[in-house]
Every structure is written in structure tokens, then in C-alpha cells.
Amino acid sequence: MFVALRDIRFARGRFALMGAVVTLITTLVVFLYGLTDGLAREASSAVAGLPAGRIVFGAPAGAGPEVSFSNSSVDAGQQRAWREAAGVRSAEPFGVAMTRLTAGGRASSVSVFGTPDGLRPALVSGRAPADSAQGRSAKNHPAQGRGEVAVSERVARDAGLRTGDRVTLGTEELTVSGITEDRSHGHAPSVWTTLAAWQRVSHQAQPTALAVDGGGRPAGDAARSTKAVPVGEALDGIDGYAAEHGTLRMIQGFLFVVSALVVGAFFTVWTVQRGPDVAVLKAVGASSAYLVRDALGQAAVVLAAGSVLGAAAGAAGGALASASVPFELGAATVAVPVAAMVLLGLAGSALAVRRITSVDPLTALGASR
Numbered sequence: 001m002f003v004a005l006r007d008i009r010f011a012r013g014r015f016a017l018m019g020a021v022v023t024l025i026t027t028l029v030v031f032l033y034g035l036t037d038g039l040a041r042e043a044s045s046a047v048a049g050l051p052a053g054r055i056v057f058g059a060p061a062g063a064g065p066e067v068s069f070s071n072s073s074v075d076a077g078q079q080r081a082w083r084e085a086a087g088v089r090s091a092e093p094f095g096v097a098m099t100r101l102t103a104g105g106r107a108s109s110v111s112v113f114g115t116p117d118g119l120r121p122a123l124v125s126g127r128a129p130a131d132s133a134q135g136r137s138a139k140n141h142p143a144q145g146r147g148e149v150a151v152s153e154r155v156a157r158d159a160g161l162r163t164g165d166r167v168t169l170g171t172e173e174l175t176v177s178g179i180t181e182d183r184s185h186g187h188a189p190s191v192w193t194t195l196a197a198w199q200r201v202s203h204q205a206q207p208t209a210l211a212v213d214g215g216g217r218p219a220g221d222a223a224r225s226t227k228a229v230p231v232g233e234a235l236d237g238i239d240g241y242a243a244e245h246g247t248l249r250m251i252q253g254f255l256f257v258v259s260a261l262v263v264g265a266f267f268t269v270w271t272v273q274r275g276p277d278v279a280v281l282k283a284v285g286a287s288s289a290y291l292v293r294d295a296l297g298q299a300a301v302v303l304a305a306g307s308v309l310g311a312a313a314g315a316a317g318g319a320l321a322s323a324s325v326p327f328e329l330g331a332a333t334v335a336v337p338v339a340a341m342v343l344l345g346l347a348g349s350a351l352a353v354r355r356i357t358s359v360d361p362l363t364a365l366g367a368s369r
Contacts, residue, residue, distance in 0.1 A: 026310025038326030087216020114198020126178025147197035264348025
């Protein structure tokens with residue numbers, strides 16, 4: 001890389017400008033990656049965190065099942081058929097609905113899940129909700145002690161809730177029995193209660209879906225009126241999730257393509273400008289393979305430096321913005337954009353350095369004039 005490094009020192013202004021462009025694109029991609037993962041977490045973490053291998057969606061008689069939490073319901077016969085199917089270890093019904101939580105003089109949108117104990121996230125404090133409030137609150141307020149709810153840390157923090165407080169969920173008044181780890185569904189923080197309390201809150205008679213563990217499936221009508229998909233594919237059943245996630249991934253792809261084109265165009269122009277230098281090197285015996293390695297090494301230095309700086313700027317900006325926007329900062333958030341920028345940039349520059357292998361020293365030096 002002797003020639004490559006001398007070129008960078010000689011034309012440091014041009015290479016600094018190219019490095020700045022790579023830095024800005026990488027910063028944007030890293031921030032977009034973190035925002036995409038953060039929005040995905042806000043939209044789907046409650047479903048993605050369910051301890052199950054598959055989600056079973058149901059449909060009433062005469063309708064075809066579809067992957068949609070809004071349109072799904074499973075009746076008692078479908079639940080029984082899945083529980084008794086060979087190979088199925090468990091099939092737990094759960095309900096999902098969007099509603100309003102009112103507490104402390106303020107209202108907020110929440111997603112309410114009605115589940116058995118095994119499907120709820122870990123408790124940070126308190127205990128799991130039961131169908132009847134226990135203790136002093138239920139004795140003093142029997143009409144208000146018909147159920148309990150476990151709220152996520154975010155809901156408890158925003159509403160100032162503690163164990164034992166009473167909240168209105170929809171039109172039902174419930175007692176806070178515990179506080180769970182943060183989960184959300186459809187960009188609304190999740191609260192967790194029993195299936196019976198969920199039915200009263202959502203005014204729905206049947207659970208939304210089944211969380212199934214095991215590889216079997218029933219036969220007959222239950223198989224035709226239900227649809228089982230892996231948990232990862234079930235996320236597409238959340239309203240707006242597929243469109244939102246797909247749009248952001250498409251933007252990321254376009255940014256990667258733009259970066260490859262920009263880098264490729266820069267090194268194409270640079271290769272044309274240094275044609276006489278390349279001709280001299282070939283005239284004194286430098287092989288095409290050596291010159292190609294030298295040119296790709298030059299591109300790798302520019303791409304690596306710009307990508308690392310851009311990744312650092314994107315991670316720092318995302319960390320600062322995470323208080324107001326859903327930004328997920330992890331190793332993959334930084335590593336994937338950096339690796340993609342370097343590899344795609346090298347692919348773009350590889351098209352440019354093809355000219356090196358076809359340079360005729362005499363022609364490049366003007367001997368044909």
C-alpha cells in the first residue's frame with residue numbers, strides 16, 4: 001500500500017471530503033438502524049417475548065384464519081383441539097386489546113394482555129394478578145375488587161403507580177398487584193391481567209390467540225379454522241408493524257446502494273486522474289494484481305475510517321436521543337452498518353479499479369500521439 005498511502009497524503013483534501021461523505025452516510029444508517037430496532041421493540045416486544053414457539057390465530061365458522069391480532073379469536077373447541085393434538089406440549093389462550101388506563105388524574109393508551117401466569121413477563125415487584133383483589137383494598141371496596149392488573153415499569157413510572165393502587169382500565173376498576181418488565185404492543189405500553197378480567201375490559205367473549213409450544217397440530221375443522229405461525233412471523237399480525245418495519249428496511253437498503261454508488265463514482269474519477277501514474281508503475285514492472293490490491297487497500301482505508309467515525313457519531317447521537325425517541329443501541333446496531341458500508345463500498349470501488357488491469361502504459365503516457 002505504498003502508493004495508496006502516498007496518494008492519500010498528496011490529495012488529502014479530496015480523500016477527507018470522501019471520508020466525510022462516508023461518515024455522514026454511516027451516521028444516518030446507524031441512527032436509522034437503531035430507530036428501526038427501537039420502533040420494532042415498541043411495536044412488538046410483548047408478543048415477541050411470549051415463551052412459545054408458535055402463535056395460533058383463529059377465525060369463526062365460515063371465515064378463513066389470517067395472521068392478525070385484530071381479526072383473530074379462538075373458541076373453546078379450537079383451544080381443546082390444539083391442547084389435545086399429538087406433539088403439542090401446551091396451548092395457552094391469551095387476549096390482546098388496546099384500551100385506556102386512567103390513574104392519578106391522567107389517561108394514557110395501553111395494550112392490555114389477558115394471559116395465564118406462564119405467559120407474563122418477569123415481575124419487578126409485587127405479585128401476579130388474580131381474578132379477585134385480595135387484602136384490605138378488596139374488603140373496603142368490594143365493588144372495586146373484582147380483578148387485578150400488573151403494569152409495566154414505564155406505565156408505573158409515567159402514572160406514578162405503586163402496588164395496591166387502583167386504576168381504571170377501560171371501564172373496569174382494577175387493583176395494581178405488581179410491576180413487570182417493560183413490554184409494549186402496537187407502540188402502547190403493555191399491562192397484564194387475567195383472561196377473565198381481560199374479557200370484561202375488552203368486552204370480548206373469546207381470547208385472541210393461542211401460544212403453542214410443541215410441533216404438532218390438530219386435524220379436521222380445528223386445523224382449517226386456525227393458522228399457526230412462528231412467533232417471528234406472528235409479529236406481522238400487529239397492526240401497522242409490517243408496513244412500518246418494511247419501509248424503514250427499504251430506506252436502509254437505498255442508503256447502502258447510494259453509498260456504493262458514491263464511493264464507486266469517486267474512485268472511478270480518481271482512477272482516471274491517476275492513469276499516468278498507474279502507467280508508469282506498469283511500465284517499470286508493477287503487476288496488475290499489485291495495483292488492484294493497492295487501489296482496494298486505499299478504498300478500504302477511506303471506508304474504514306469514515307465508517308468508524310460515522311458509527312461513533314450515530315451511536316452517540318442515538319444514545320442522546322433515546323430519551324425522546326425509541327432508539328435501540330446494541331452491538332448489531334453499530335457492527336452491521338459498518339460492515340455493510342465497507343463491503344458495499346469496496347464492491348463499488350472494485351468496479352472502478354477494473355480500469356487498472358486494462359491500462360496500456362504507452363497509451364496512458366501519450367506515446368500514441
